[in-house]
Amino acid sequence: MSERIFIGVAWPYxxxxxxxxHIAGAYLPADIFARYHRLxxxxxxxxxxxxxxxxxxxxxxxxxxxxxxxxxxxxHEEFLGCWQKLGISxxxxxxxxxxxxxxxxxxxxxxxxxxxxxxxxxMALLYCPRCRRFxxxxxxxxxxxxxxxxxxxxxxxxxxxxPLNPLDLIDPHCRICAALPEVRExxxxxxxxxxxxxxxxEWVKGNTHWKQNVLNFTINLLxxxxxxxxxxxxxxxxxxxxxxxxxxxxxxxxxxxxIGYLSASKEWANSVGxxxxxxxxxxxxxxxxxxxxxxxxxxxxxxxPAMLMGYxxxxxxxxxPANEFLTLEGRPLSTSRNWAVWLPDYLExxxxxxxxxxxxxxxxxxxxxxxxxxxxxxxxxxxLVATYGNLVHRVLTLTYRSFEGRVPPPGExxxxxxxxxxxxxxxxxxxxxxxxxxxxxxxxxxxxxLAQEANRYLDEKSPWKRMNEESATTLYTALLVxxxxxxxxxxxxxxxxxxxxxxxxxxxxxxxxxWTPAELPAGQRLAPPxxxxxxxxxxIEARETAKLRxxxx
RNA sequence: CGCGGGAUAGAGCAGUGGCAGCUCGUCGGGCUCAUAACCCGGAGGUCGUUGGUUCGAAUCCAACUCCCGCUACCA
Numbered sequence: 127m128s129e130r131i132f133i134g135v136a137w138p139y140x141x142x143x144x145x146x147x148h149i150a151g152a153y154l155p156a157d158i159f160a161r162y163h164r165l166x167x168x169x170x171x172x173x174x175x176x177x178x179x180x181x182x183x184x185x186x187x188x189x190x191x192x193x194x195x196x197x198x199x200x201x202h203e204e205f206l207g208c209w210q211k212l213g214i215s216x217x218x219x220x221x222x223x224x225x226x227x228x229x230x231x232x233x234x235x236x237x238x239x240x241x242x243x244x245x246x247x248x249m250a251l252l253y254c255p256r257c258r259r260f261x262x263x264x265x266x267x268x269x270x271x272x273x274x275x276x277x278x279x280x281x282x283x284x285x286x287x288x289p290l291n292p293l294d295l296i297d298p299h300c301r302i303c304a305a306l307p308e309v310r311e312x313x314x315x316x317x318x319x320x321x322x323x324x325x326x327x328e329w330v331k332g333n334t335h336w337k338q339n340v341l342n343f344t345i346n347l348l349x350x351x352x353x354x355x356x357x358x359x360x361x362x363x364x365x366x367x368x369x370x371x372x373x374x375x376x377x378x379x380x381x382x383x384x385i386g387y388l389s390a391s392k393e394w395a396n397s398v399g400x401x402x403x404x405x406x407x408x409x410x411x412x413x414x415x416x417x418x419x420x421x422x423x424x425x426x427x428x429x430x431p432a433m434l435m436g437y438x439x440x441x442x443x444x445x446x447p448a449n450e451f452l453t454l455e456g457r458p459l460s461t462s463r464n465w466a467v468w469l470p471d472y473l474e475x476x477x478x479x480x481x482x483x484x485x486x487x488x489x490x491x492x493x494x495x496x497x498x499x500x501x502x503x504x505x506x507x508x509x510l511v512a513t514y515g516n517l518v519h520r521v522l523t524l525t526y527r528s529f530e531g532r533v534p535p536p537g538e539x540x541x542x543x544x545x546x547x548x549x550x551x552x553x554x555x556x557x558x559x560x561x562x563x564x565x566x567x568x569x570x571x572x573x574x575x576l577a578q579e580a581n582r583y584l585d586e587k588s589p590w591k592r593m594n595e596e597s598a599t600t601l602y603t604a605l606l607v608x609x610x611x612x613x614x615x616x617x618x619x620x621x622x623x624x625x626x627x628x629x630x631x632x633x634x635x636x637x638x639x640x641w642t643p644a645e646l647p648a649g650q651r652l653a654p655p656x657x658x659x660x661x662x663x664x665x666i667e668a669r670e671t672a673k674l675r676x677x678x679x
Numbered sequence: 680c681g682c683g684g685g686a687u688a689g690a691g692c693a694g695u696g697g698c699a700g701c702u703c704g705u706c707g708g709g710c711u712c713a714u715a716a717c718c719c720g721g722a723g724g725u726c727g728u729u730g731g732u733u734c735g736a737a738u739c740c741a742a743c744u745c746c747c748g749c750u751a752c753c754a
Contacts, residue, residue, distance in 0.1 A: 136754055144754095151754030180752065262752095343683060347751085350682090355751080380752055419754025420683085429751090449754070450684070453747085461753065487702085488692090490754090493685055494747065501691070501703095508703060512716055520713035527712085568693080571701075581717050590712040661714055 130412035132441075133172040134387040136422055137222070140176040140198035141183050144208055145466035146497055147459045149268040150452040150485045151419035155566055157214045158486065159415065161617040162561040165641045171407045173390035175220035176202040176225075179364040180379045181262050195362050198223065204470060211473045212482070213620045218394035222365075222382060226396075227389040231382045232368040234437060235315075235357075239369075243318045243436040249356060250314050252280075252292050256305035260312065260360035261292070265302060268295030312360055316317045316366065317381065319352040322432040326352075329442065330427065334446075339420070339492070340448050344427040357381040384430040387416075388440070413444035415564075420448050427667045450490035455671065464676070467497065479619040480506045482660065486570045486618045499670045503662050510557045514577045514611065515659040517584075522629060522655035524590060533605060533631065534598035535648035543603040546583045550576060550610040551643050557614050558641060566618075573614040577614065580607045597626065602648070605630065609644035612636060622658050629653045 127138040135156040138144060144153075178198040187194040202221055209216055220227070222524065238244045252261045266280035271294045279294030279301075291297065293309060300307055327348040357378045358367050364376030391404040406412060416426045426446045434440050452459065459466045472481060484505045488495045525534065539547070553576040560569035584604060589597030609630055616623040616636050626637045631650040 137752095138754085139752070142753090148754050153754080177752080182752085339684065343749090346682065378752085383752080417754090421749075421751090421754065423749095424751055451748070451754070458748080459753085492693095496691085504691095504703065507714090511714060516713055516716050517712095520717075522713095524712045571693090574702085578718095582719090584712080585710070585718040588710075588712085590710095657714055659714085661716095 127344070129163070129166075129168040130406055130410075131160075131168055131170045132179050132391070132407040132414040133160050133170060134413055134414065134416045135172065135174040136416075136418040137174055137177040137217075137383050137386055138205060139180070139182070140178050140201040140205070140221070141186060142201065143204060143471075144462055144469040145459060145461075146454070146469065146472070146481075146485070147419070147452045147466070149212070149469060149481075150489055150495075150497075151449045152417045153209075153212075153214050154482060154485050155447065155449060155489065155564065156415075156417035158566055158617040159417070159561065160215055161620060161637075162641075164641075165613070165616060165637055167640055169406065171217050171391060171394060171404075172215065173218045173220070173387060173394060174216060174611060175218075175222060175386050175390050177379060177383045178202075178206060178221050178223045179376070181359075181361055181363075181384065182263070184361065184363045185308045187534050193221070195277070208469050208473065212469070212478045215620075218390045218397065220386070220390045220393050220609075222379075224389065224393065226393055227382075227386055228365050229367050230389040230392065231377060231385045234385050234388075234433070235381075236368055237375060238433065238436045239315070239318070241436060243321060244315050244357065245318060245354075246313060247356075248311050248313050250255075250293060250309050251360065252298065252307040253310040253360075254300040254303065254305055254307045255420055256303045257300060260310070261300060261307055262359075263292045265300065266292040266295060266298050266307060268292075268298035268303045273294055280418060284542065293347035305319050312415075313372075314356045314375070315358045315369075316354045317357045317429075318354050318430070319432055320354055322435055323348060323352045325435060326428060326432060329431065333445075336445060337447055337492075339450070340427060340446055342424055343381075343423055345422075347424060347428060355429075380425060380429065380435075382410075384425060384433065387430075408440045410441075411443060414441050415499075418446065419449050423448050445564070450492070450494045452485075452490055453496045456496055456673065467670075467674070476662075477621070477660070479622045480510060480662070482557075482618055482620075483510045483570075486566055488664050489566050491565070491567055499667045503664065503667055506659070507661050509574070511657075511659045511661050513581065514615070515657060517577050517581050518608050518629075518658045519655065520584065520613075521580075521601065521608055522652065525601045525605060526652055526655050528593045529598065529601070531647055531652050533648050533650040533652065534602050536599040537595045539599060539603065542583065542586065543599060546579065546607060547601060547643075549579055550607050553614060554641065554643060555611065561617065570615075570618050571609065576607070576614065577611055580604060580611075602646070606644055606646050609646055613639060613641060613644065626658060629655065629658075 133156050136152040160170050163170045183194050183197055187197050252266050254261050263280040267277055269276045270278045280295055298307055330344050358375045360379045361376050365382050367375045367377055391407060395401050395404040418426055431442050434442055484502050487505055553572055557569045557572050587600040589600040612623045612626045623636045631652045
């Protein structure tokens, strides 16, 4: 009866810190989904890893006089720290730098080559004689051939918006050393995407449970027709092409990184001492979900499925619930302009759950959404603290004081109390259904309305007026409801749920209780009450926005 | 140019054919157990524009306006 759920999450590029956009787009929804399924008693494997290869890391390493490995190691460590502090519960977070991944990527490459899905061809590229390297499109600068704006990049003109071929630039020069690049022929391998066009289209059209935007976007690309893409590059940092005579070339990151989902799964299997166990999540009736941002859609709905079709014997994605983007104070996040709230910075100064709450309530599920410090404070102070935190606190303090720190023994439940407990069970069922379908915002809203319902119940019952048997029953009922809230909020707010678990006098982990109606032994000793969440001072808004604008480059 | 998303109360959003909803804010009241928190009630919207389909449209169709993003390694 238990289901097997594979969760792949976008691979962060190990060239910079994580910011709130990454979290809202991919990591938080993935983690909510994973925690929910684990609570349901399903088997979950959630993996990702640092993407270590590619030109930007090479250049950065050169600028800083380091080796690429040093750069990626720093950020990989930082990522691991962030997952821990934010509670992103990966079963395995590896890197594309492992020997296992190199071998698997090469094996994958060779398999597709043998099957004729990869072929050799020649292409013309720009080569910088001074840097002695081939230049990726965006490392060539020149004048736009369409609008004649100077200083545009080789991949796209920022002024007129046209996509460019760097060979068409007027007066091209190397962005690194300003030398005049020359055109050189280079032999590369191409992925025969065109061969999968029809099969992909039929498969995608059958995936009616996908989000509208993901489905439409993918179908459009497939209808326009796929072009074969080069999957090797003339660079030195990356996975070697496993073919004689190609020693100078590397596998292109977009081909290699997605294979990481499989290599991470195999590394996980080895780590649990059963090297075949990855198959549980990649074959048979296991379902795979890929949590990514919208920019990553083609890689997960077209390229990776095509690679899997070509390779054979592995499950295609069941769902790719891609999110839209998060903006910051109304403007797109921008690493280069330093317009971002960086995760390590946030986690140094604030708790994880308020952020998880905000981003869950405000998740860009169907359209772009905005993070602003004002809204963050409002959500924390006026919703999380006021409704849920305060409910918990008022119930716990009243009970603790009136019943000697123990769960009071209830009398017979009246209709009102039964109705409230009924609503708690309804909420469990509703949130279950919503989370199953990746409707995170609505799921959390539903949990919150149970907290409101419980506040209403307390007001009607007013157990503080006189402490008698009826108020014992009332508080018992209220304790039961907040114990259910602990479960309902656990996927979103794992740290607070665990804390509430402890405050209610339980040992062990929330996860052990499963997605089931709470039970509470009368007489159980409660922990001394303390607030579940802290209110945040209004000054934070001014301080943080000033900091943001000040850091803007 | 092409493609995608969006335009609904002061703010942020949900709602894909049947009397326009939610959270916050605001105004009034109640409560006093609780982190000035909680509960109740009110005010507030010609659902971007124009035209069409329909007994009936925020919801379907057409055209248009404005905003955001993407165009294949920024979630």
